[in-house]
Amino acid sequence: MISLELGYFIAKFYLAGYFLCFILSYKNKNRNLSNLIITTIALVNCIFNQYLKEALDFYTFYLGAAFQVLVLLLISLILHLYFRIKHEKSTILVYGLYILIAISFMVIHRVRVVVFDSDEHILWLINAQSAFTLILYFLSICALVYGSKILWKSQFGRLSSLF
């Protein structure tokens, strides 16, 4: 079981992780523009999410979440086509993870609203799904760090002089 406070703490941690990914992919010399686009949109989405969460009610909560993830993908696709940037493998991996997240949101909406019409009986399922999505978000952050094409020696090589 995941308590709400722990979930929010992890979400904040992930927000910081996305911000770190943004900085890594922006400051890198041979920067991966495809990675930069998806990281920026994900970061904006994280911040916008907090306002949208209050606007949604019981019946549209998970639908809104799935819709948000899909809109994220669509905007990044349009931007890639508009600026003529080729998709990297890491970006496609992140897309796959996000589509999995959207499908899991849709499944939980089905079970929660149509089958049971309450949260009480399926708390375990909701918790399992949130753990699933948190793991996938963590994997997406790992993919973004990998996609920033950072060379650890050139970026943090000076740290070795400290020790």
Place this chain on the structure above:
Amino acid sequence: MEIAIWAFIVFVLVALFKTLKYEKSNAIYNEKELLKRYFEIKTINPNYRISYLRDWEKHAVNVLEEEINSKKNRVVQLKSIDDIK
């Protein structure tokens, strides 16, 4: 509402596959590789570009001549008017 979002998932997937296919087939996204290939060929045959242009020029001239001929054939030739001229 739910069906709409399922449809949206399918739409996004199709759009993703279409864009990936477009990127694979379009030459704009392979500029660097094409340039590398061009320089490779140039090291083998320095006159590659010029000979290619000459061939293209010949081809263009041929196409234009054929067009003119085909246009001439289409016109109904009135010999009486030609004689007056």
